[in-house]
Amino acid sequence: MQLCSSLKPFVSMLWITVFSSAGCKADPVSCRLWAQSQLSGLSMTGDFVIGGIFSIHSYMRSEQNSYTRPPPHPQCSGSMDFRELRIARAMEFTTHEINNRTDLLPGITLGYQIRDSCAAVPMSIKAAFQLANGVESVFNDTDSCSKSASAAVPAVIGESGSTPSVSMARLLGLFGIPQVSHYATCACLSDKLQYPAFFRTIPSDHHQAAAMAKLVKHFGWTWIGAVRSDTDYGNFGMASFLKAAQEEGICVEYSESYYRTQPRSKLERVANVIRRSTARVIVAFLNAGEMRLLLEELTRQPPPPMQWIGSEAWVTHPEFLKYNMCAGAIGFGVPRSVIPGFREFLLDLSPAQALESPLLTEFWESSFSCSLKGSSGGSRKCDGSEDIRALQNPYTDTSQLRITNMVYKATYAIAHAIHGVICNDTQCDKSATFTPWQILNQLKRVNFTTRNGYQVSFDSNGDPVALYELINWQFEKDGSIDFVTIGRFDSSKPRGQEFSISRAIIWLGGQMEVPVSVCSESCPPGTRKAVQKGKPVCCYDCAPCAEGEISNKTDSLDCIQCPDDFWPNSHRDSCLPKPVEFLSWDDTLSVILTVFSITGAFIAVCVAAIFYKNRISPIVRANNSELSFLLLFSLTLCFLCSLTFIGRPSEWSCMLRHTAFGITFVLCISCVLGKTMVVLMAFRATLPGSNAMKWFGPPQQRLSVLTFTLIQVLICVLWLTISPPFPFKNLRHYKERIILECALGSAIGFWAVLGYIGFLALLCFILAFLARKLPDNFNEAKFITFSMLIFSAVWVTFIPAYVSSPGKFTVAVEIFAILASSFGLFTCIFAPKCFIIMFRPEQNTKKHLMGKVPSNSF
Secondary structure: OOOOHHHHHHHHHHHHHHHHOOOOOOOHHHHHHHHHHOOOEEEEOOOEEEEEEEOOEEEEEOOOOOOOOOOOOOEEEEEEOHHHHHHHHHHHHHHHHHHOOOOOOOOOOEEEEEEEOOOOHHHHHHHHHHHHHOOOHHHOOOOOOHHHHHHOOOOEEOOOOHHHHHHHHHHHHHHOOOEEEOOOOOHHHHOOOOOOOEEEOOOOHHHHHHHHHHHHHHOOOOEEEEEEEOOHHHHHHHHHHHHHHHHOOOEEEEEEEEOOOOOHHHHHHHHHHHHHOOOOEEEEEOOHHHHHHHHHHHHHOOOOOOEEEEOOOOOOOHHHHHOHHHOOOEEEEOOOEOOOOHHHHHHOOOHHHHHOOHHHHHHHHHHHOEEOOOOEOOEEEOOOOOOHHHOOOOOOOOOOEOHHHHHHHHHHHHHHHHHHHHEOOOOEOOOOOOOHHHHHHHHOOOEEEOOOOOEEEOOOOOOOOOEEEEEEEEEOOOOOEEEEEEEEEEOOOOOOOOEEEOOOOOOEOOEEOOOOOOOOOOOOOOEEEEEOOOOOOOOEEEEEOOOOEEOOOOOOOOOEEOOOOEEEOOOOOOEEEOOEEOOOOOOHHHHHHHHHHHHHHHHHHHHHHHHHHOOOOHHHHOOOHHHHHHHHHHHHHHHHHHHHHOOOOOHHHHHHHHHHHHHHHHHHHHHHHHHHHHHHHHHHHOOOOOOHHHHOOHHHHHHHHHHHHHHHHHHHHHHHHHOOOEEEEEOOOOOOOEEEEEEOOOHHHHHHHHHHHHHHHHHHHHHHHHOOOOOOOOOHHHHHHHHHHHHHHHHHHHHHHHHHOOOHHHHHHHHHHHHHHHHHHHHHHHHHHHHHHHHOHHHOOHHHHOOOOOOOOO
């Protein structure tokens, strides 16, 4: 492999620019010596050497630049991360395992160069330059690239963090050298336009963020807090989560960020925000370093019990199990795995082997508190009695091989890519030359299963299939906390089925109950959410549904209008059929009106019987007994026609009630009008030369009654033909019930019927009024006048009462008007005659009736 010579000046300038701040002078010799002094890692030669960059130390120390002398060298400080050393040695183990295989790269020996980046961008870039170009090749004064051909690596595994990986990916992408990260999860690295040579064996945070949002939604938490590392990992991860949370209807009370190098005041401010918050669930997208500092700060003044939701960077980190405030924490981690032979490889380390590498030397001396190179700084000399198998630290703990397995898969992926470039079916050519772009293209096509059963492949973005375990921190019987797998997330499954919880017992918030974290309690059915002004959508008031509306589920955003024939129940959570109201037979008012109606009809029949029995008496024969019987018959019908207004309206009853009422009343008024005209004609006939009775005898009287009645019949026929009355559901008067009534059909027809009755009544009144002072001891005209006054008064007051009475009372008013007017006519016309017949028989004589004693005037 060769770097193009045209890129050599550019790379040299970039190298000098980066490391001028690191303390080496801008000349090749001093920079070469300084860079060689920084080569502290693990290495093995081979036909092809794979690079590896890991954050074995967590911090980089750099003195303040005085600008009067060259800047000091950046150096790793702090204690070694034994867990990260174990992860780095997984690359070493996998390389040896591949070299011992005959089916993968047969006859080829893979080597490795492992560097410590100290989780710092400058050190990561330095290590990437070393691996990509070799220390000496960049600063060689010759124009040949021959030395870089032996020093450059075909691919690089690393880095452990997202931010250093971004810087490395930009650099290595210039040369097309593939970078396969085992722990950089930032979703930004899936952008192939910016990072064309980047791959990873750990899923992108895009999937983890979506899974965390589904987890929060699953437990009904809608009010949460969020804290993140102020790095590419935390910022991009939290941005993806907040977007997914918004889609799930989750609100965030606060979103704070912190990075370990920021002032302590910033950390205290973040801790105080957590302590004062009302959200009982906190989503922590933090690196292990920031999480450690945050928990230490919170321990000083513990907040109320909280439910922690962790990202994969810390939720499976054994170091945090000592913090009881995180008991019940839940989050997603890469699946735990078993790598056969790996533990034996880690424990197969002697003092002599440790001396071969500065990293292993530091590990040995830190683990056993002794010095391999002799006594120094008060430490005793290691005497060989140290037993690495007795160690209990993250280096020897292989119970949680998660990220370690990602390195295992990454190393195998690169080996398969090299195999695909230099090998045919049976053998490999170790002298083959190839470019990094060939390895990159081959990585896009790898698809295999590792010896421990894990599938390895990359999509078009260089990402693997997202597979997570849902981890819950649960108390054991001895009181300790341990990781328990309670579910899974698999992005390869159909949409909506990726997330599953398989374990029944879950510890949340330090107890076996699901904590509640909401800004507002759920709105019960019958109410809707009313968002509080200036607050997130999860903060709301529960407003009762408006009149005529319901909500039949919890947390309804809007209420539903009930159909026209339905009305909400008292809780406004369901629509019930509206009660239908009409003047039914079992109604108390109906019973009363029915009694009066039947009583009136019965009295009319009784009077008719009395009149028939005394039909030859003078008082019966005095004024056309035939019209009297016809009047009694019509009054009986008037009393009975009121019954047609009672009961459930139907098409026939609606047509019958109005026409029966109109025709019977016209018949009644026609009879009264006939009797009035008889009185007038009778007295006019006594005048000399008058022959009025000749023209108004019984045949003419019958004809006049028939004529007046037929006119009303004609009006009713036209009304029923053109637009008849019909049953109608009145929804306007009452919202909560239906008034079943008879619609008029044609209002003109209805008022024509009433108007005709009124016209006849008015005519009868005028004639009776004119005849009121005619000489007679029994002047029937004055009684007819009284009856017409009562009739008119009833029907004049009926009109406003009819219009303003709601529901069934409209019908009751109409029945009352019919009965009142009928009783008025009956009482005024027949009561005096019955009184004389029954109680004053001595006055029931022709002589008395024709007496000259004038009747009292009104």
